[in-house]
Amino acid sequence: MSHALFDLTGRIALVTGSSRGIGRAVATGLAEAGATVVLNGRNSERLSSTAAELRSRVGADRVRTSAFDVTDPSAVDEAVGAVESEIGPLDILVNNAGFQHRQPMLELAPQDWDAVLRTDLTSAFLVGRSVASRMVARRRGKIVNICSVQTALARPSIAPYAAAKAGLAGLTRAMCAEWAGYDIQVNGLAPGYVETELTAPLVADEAFTGWITGRTPAGRWGRIEDLVGPAVWLAGSGSDFVNGQVIFVDGGMTAVV
Template sequence: MFVGLSFTDPVKLFDVTGRRVLITGAGSGIGFALAHGLGAAGAHVILNGRNQDKLESAKAKLAEAGIAVEIAAFDVSDANALETAVASIEAEGPIDVLINNAGTNVRGRMADISADAFRTVMGSNAEGLFLTSRAVSVHMQKRKAGKIINICSALSKLGRKGAVAYSGSKAAAAMMTASMCDELAGDNIQINGIAPGYFLTELTQAIKDDPDHEAWLMARTPAARWGQLEELVGAAIFLSSDASSFVNGHVLTVDGGLTSVMGG
């Protein structure tokens, strides 16, 4: 049962000091940026990814910034490995916050996307989110406390040519956020999403390198620029903290206005 918050120092509502945060797909890109931001804010971050070497490199980079993290290498689409890893992490301490960030993409017209490629995108972006949330939420329910943040996308609600696999997977992420809220909110678990617009990462470099697509994006986005990865950190801190204790089933869009207007 919710016991209430103190408003004697409202800044403390955003305090994430000591919270154990598992971030999937945290070896680079958005996941790494969120790990850096939450770690700098005092959270105890656990980096996940499939590649142990990549995670070790990310851990070393964070250490250079004075941020100590743990790593847990496993594939979110491998249910057995996932269950084992979550149990091991929980044995060391509770997962207070889960950030489902692991994902991949394949661009192209439907006729050029193989069934295997489509399954790979859905397996990581949608099935992996489901499996990880299922494994972690069981423990959160026992404690009657927890937060799950699903990294969605502007393409959770907008379609775009060449993005049928990715947009389908991210629409699934947004709708699972809503359904998970209905199922778990009564156990004092807040399930929300963050929907980034266009941020420069390994997955979006091809767009940046395409002059026509770059011109379209600048015209289409009211802010007329790419988002900087650190601009996602505030949303993650808010949704990881007590400040969002009555925010549930919401997808917070961080896109420079891209999805709010008709654009050019």
């Protein structure tokens, strides 16, 4: 039997960008802890496939989908309203949607910079504000923003991603400052270098993997499963007095030089 502080039974969670990778793992963890999860993505086929697999594990009644563009303000408000009307009030929001664009800054087109900032940072503002407007009225809620080791560190060729993730930490603190008084906890979860479909080429690069394992005290790449426990904690009652923090799950990378 799970401890009550980590039991999400009866709660409803929306996880953006949850058809694969970290978002999918977090959504699965929340569902296995008892929550009803609403999966989000723009690829309807992939979203349906993920939902079918998760339903086979936790039951059809606790997995729903909502396909909408997290960067479109009107689409966000419409989708959040529909979720609350058709499924129920959202207790948990995980802002996970994002992508990477690798290119040296001197070669980076402004539109590519804008695309990363819009998806990785502005979407969290849009979805977070829409969901929080309802949480404020109910005086309760949990928001988890998926940050990154790049929230604190930078590498060549990923300037827009590093800027977006650093901005997301600031947004997390700003959300805390404005909404904590309504018993809403807003925190960031910052993965280190994690093996996913998107990072597979980097994992396969022996030189890069050697650098990662040498730079990380734990001596390995992260696994998406490493993020589930911290996500469930931040989404549950065990973190009720944790607010405005960014929790690094990086094998110690940001703790050493």
